[in-house]
Amino acid sequence: MGKIRRFISETIAELGRCTWPNRQQLFESTVLVVVAIVILALFVAGVDEVARIVIRLVTVGRLF
Structure with a gap:
């Protein structure tokens, strides 16, 4: 159980160090993907x- 708690706390800490996109960057990336x-x-x-x-x-020898 201690390993699971450690894993979760390290994961949360790592997510806190990540750089998250702002709303404008997220919108631009989404538009790019859709296009x-x-x-x-x-x-x-x-x-x-x-x-x-x-x-x-x-196979048939004609278009229509």
């Missing part, structure tokens, strides 16, 4: 659509 996810999703959707067209051309 990156949207760009990645659009890229994956584009690659998926191109792959679908190529596979359809190879």
Whole structure:
């Protein structure tokens, strides 16, 4: 039980020494992550659509 208490107290002390972002930094980071996810999703959707067209051309021989 003593080891658990020591671990928790050391963890709390370490968290107190951390530098936490302010509200503006947190907002900017969140916007950056959301924009990156949207760009990645659009890229994956584009690659998926191109792959679908190529596979359809190879298997069926026509686009539609």
